[in-house]
Amino acid sequence: MAEFGAHLTGAVQNTRPTYFEVIAQEGLMIALRPAMQHTCKILAERNPEGLGWLFRFSDELYTFLDFLLQHHFLTTTAASFSENFYGLKRIVDKESGQNSNSLTLPWKQHILSMFYLVVLPYIKIKMDKLFQVTKEEDVDGFLTSTSDPLTKLKKMFLFVYPIVHMNWEGAVLAYQMAYLFRKSDYHSPFIQLSGVKLSNLTKADMLNLMVKKETEIPNTTSWTSKLLIYCRRFLALSAQGISQGLSVAVFFLQFLEWWYASENEQSRVALTSLPTPLPPSCIKDKSVKFGGDICPICEKPRTNDTALSTSGYVFCYPCIYAYIKKHQRCPVTRYPTLHQHLIKLYPPD
Structure with a gap:
């Protein structure tokens, strides 16, 4: 807990965090989601049929893990995961009656903090993706009809969401x-x-955290109570392990990325010389035509040819x-694919 060392010697309690501390703790959470998605993508590419769902539901998986992590730290330290990592805590106004040295948030502030830490970012991620997909549909001529109510709603969304997003970012700035x-x-x-x-953690807060860990010993004879206490202890140890191993894990992932990038640089070949991957065995039994100018989906002559960079079909x-x-x-191959992997082809007449 070296990040708390500066606060143990301070004489002033509940000092105001610096601008760089609050920005750094927000940047930590922003970096975790892409790291999670990258990990899910690598696993899905290794085993598309068995682990492809990890990439498709990476946002939901991250939100679930984030919910458990944030709930644990808000309950035990009155701070989010990233805030606790940088030695910060959340306090409410004096008129609420909360003790300034308390490491427990009132229930109302706990629920609101969970909503703005976990639920709202998930909604924003989904809205951003929906906007990108709807924008691509509009560019490619899918929203030309004006009589369909759903089409009108999508066009209104394309007009309103950039304004909402601009106000969102402007308010934060x-x-x-x-x-x-x-x-x-x-x-x-x-x-x-x-x-x-x-607010910054104080020496009294650190002592309270140490006392909490020492006094969390099951002294009840009820097996259900013991099971609950041990489950909470397991979650606490898991969250603490994530907190302490985060910096090492980030460095390790960056090192692996550099290592494999250097190997790929030495053995790189032109994409056009790579063979088209074979479809999985579960697709071979179906009467799907892959050759010539036939689309594997509609099994009709292709119109507006488009290739997938992930598979080549x-x-x-x-x-x-x-x-x-x-x-x-x-x-065909079940490789995880997004709309940015589509490549339109313009063959010569």
Whole structure:
């Protein structure tokens, strides 16, 4: 817990965190989601049929793990995972009656903090992806009809969401600037909406954390109570292991990425010389035509040829676009695939 060493010698309690501390703890959580998605993608590419669901549901998997992690740290340290990592805690206003040295948030602030830490980022990620997909549909002429109510709703979404997103980011920037120039005690609108503000951990807080760990010994004869206590202890140890191993894991992942990148650089060949991967055995039994100008999905002559960079197969653009939107994988090889992997082909007449 070296990050707490600076706070153990301080004489002033509940000091105001610096701007760089609050920005650093937010940047830590922003970096975790792409790392999780990258891990799921690697696992899915290793075993597309068995682990392809990890890539398709990576957002839901991350949100579930984030919920467990944030709930544990808010319950035990009155801080989110990243805030506790940088030696911060959440406190409420004095008029709420909470002890300033307490490491337990009131139930209302706990629920609000969980919503703004876990639920709201998940909603934003899904809205961003929905906006990108809808924008691509509009560019490719899928939203030309004006009589369909769903089409009108999508066009309205394309117009409204950029305004909402701009106001969202503008509000966050305004709060950060106000916090930087000491015009506000809140660095984020979501901190203020949660009814809390950030403060540095004090020496008394660290002692309280140590006492909590020493006194969490099951002294009851009920097996259900013991089971609950041991489950909580297991979750606490898991969360502590994630906290302590985060920096090492990030370095290790970066090292592996550099190592494999250097190996691939030495043995790199042109993509056009690579053979087209064979379909899995579960697809071979089906009467699907892969050769010539036949689309593997509709089994008709292709129109608006579009290739997948993940597998090399060519489809009709409407067919493959709709399939990826629903399944997020190649229909032939089952490789995890997104819309950015579509490559339109323009063969010479």
